[in-house]
Amino acid sequence: xxxxxxAAFLAARxxxxxxxxxGTTFLVMLATAAAMGSAGVLxxxxxxxxxxxxxxxxxAFAIRLVLFGxxxxxxxxxxxxxxxxxxxxxxxILISGGILASxxxxxxxxxxxxxxxxxxxxxxxxxxxxxxxxATRWFDKRRGLVVGMMTASNATGQLVFLPxxxxxxxxxxxxxxxxxxxxxxLVAMLAVLVLMRDxxxxxxxxxxxxxxxxxxxxxxxxxxxxxxxxxxxxxxxxTSVFWVLFLTFxxxxxxxxxxxQTHWISICGDFGIAAVGAAGILAVIGIFxxxxxxxxxxxxxxxxxxxLLFWFYFLRGLSLLYLPxxxxxxxxxxxxxxxxxxxxxxxxxxxxxxxxxxxGPEKAGLVFGWVFAGHQLGAASSAFFAGASRTQFDSYMxxxxxxxALCVLAALLILTVERPASFKARLQMA
Numbered sequence: 001x002x003x004x005x006x007a008a009f010l011a012a013r014x015x016x017x018x019x020x021x022x023g024t025t026f027l028v029m030l031a032t033a034a035a036m037g038s039a040g041v042l043x044x045x046x047x048x049x050x051x052x053x054x055x056x057x058x059x060a061f062a063i064r065l066v067l068f069g070x071x072x073x074x075x076x077x078x079x080x081x082x083x084x085x086x087x088x089x090x091x092x093i094l095i096s097g098g099i100l101a102s103x104x105x106x107x108x109x110x111x112x113x114x115x116x117x118x119x120x121x122x123x124x125x126x127x128x129x130x131x132x133x134x135a136t137r138w139f140d141k142r143r144g145l146v147v148g149m150m151t152a153s154n155a156t157g158q159l160v161f162l163p164x165x166x167x168x169x170x171x172x173x174x175x176x177x178x179x180x181x182x183x184x185x186l187v188a189m190l191a192v193l194v195l196m197r198d199x200x201x202x203x204x205x206x207x208x209x210x211x212x213x214x215x216x217x218x219x220x221x222x223x224x225x226x227x228x229x230x231x232x233x234x235x236x237x238x239t240s241v242f243w244v245l246f247l248t249f250x251x252x253x254x255x256x257x258x259x260x261q262t263h264w265i266s267i268c269g270d271f272g273i274a275a276v277g278a279a280g281i282l283a284v285i286g287i288f289x290x291x292x293x294x295x296x297x298x299x300x301x302x303x304x305x306x307x308l309l310f311w312f313y314f315l316r317g318l319s320l321l322y323l324p325x326x327x328x329x330x331x332x333x334x335x336x337x338x339x340x341x342x343x344x345x346x347x348x349x350x351x352x353x354x355x356x357x358x359x360g361p362e363k364a365g366l367v368f369g370w371v372f373a374g375h376q377l378g379a380a381s382s383a384f385f386a387g388a389s390r391t392q393f394d395s396y397m398x399x400x401x402x403x404x405a406l407c408v409l410a411a412l413l414i415l416t417v418e419r420p421a422s423f424k425a426r427l428q429m430a
Contacts, residue, residue, distance in 0.1 A: 069376020071124025148297015
């Protein structure tokens, strides 16, 4: 296989194949994130073409966000049973098929089925749990940095493609614009088929930073496959740290994917800002998110993750509370884009690290899957609530204020988590 020859070629030059696995995963998450983010430019075109209300469209997108999160724990179990490559290829086929089929839809229920269910399931199988699984399997050291890279690709992909998709939608229609997204998904699928391996042991390697080759555990039966996420939730739910991580991640999703990612273009449209201009601000958020999230991964390997999360949530809350008073001028929105972008999903690497420290590397993927489900439940709640607010009150601002206030509360809540024993030990050894 090409991967075997490439692994030998890189090993001779002192480069671990884990970086290829990470790079391939980065591309996959970038592509699927572009599909997730493209929903943000569809609200107005679908309203004009079919006459659907913001609430109806937001309901479909909210279902997509719920499934995006709820599939996380089961995606981790599927990867353990069937392998990363098979799961990812299946997911990319689902996403591409759902998008292509939506080109001929005419009814709201078809939007719910295709963009809510099919795309939701496909993207849920390649969500942040994929990045956490790859980082845990392939890296013993630099795990926080790798998780930061994966998270950055997921969040940045949802934002940086939007200006191009918005411009194409405006000029030649939303169907042609989404054809570009399908093309990116197919490129990612080819990369997975050629380069991705499930574990370092498949290439006779130890994880990066380790010397021991870790064999694949025995595959369980289908019953254990379906029950393992439930068992992990049952055990984790007995601890207070799980509920703190779950609730704070609910707020994370409420204040990012559900609100800004889904409704930003419409929010700006209420203030006379064209879709292309609003998407440009999202691109700014995406660019600074890339730097902010990778930095958060680097910091999570070196500092107390509880205090990192406190500042990330607190500062995000301040930026959202500032937004309604910004006047939506170009300068004010640029400032918001930079400040908010640095903190877009910087919460993910510290949250993954806390989950791994408290629940161990074997259960970390499953437990984080449930924590991530909280993130997407928050995103779905925000997507629906913001749409309902716009329909009922002719304004998105109530949702923005509530998101900012919840971020401040999340910052205080995370400090109730006790300092991990492993972190105390590192401090004593320093």
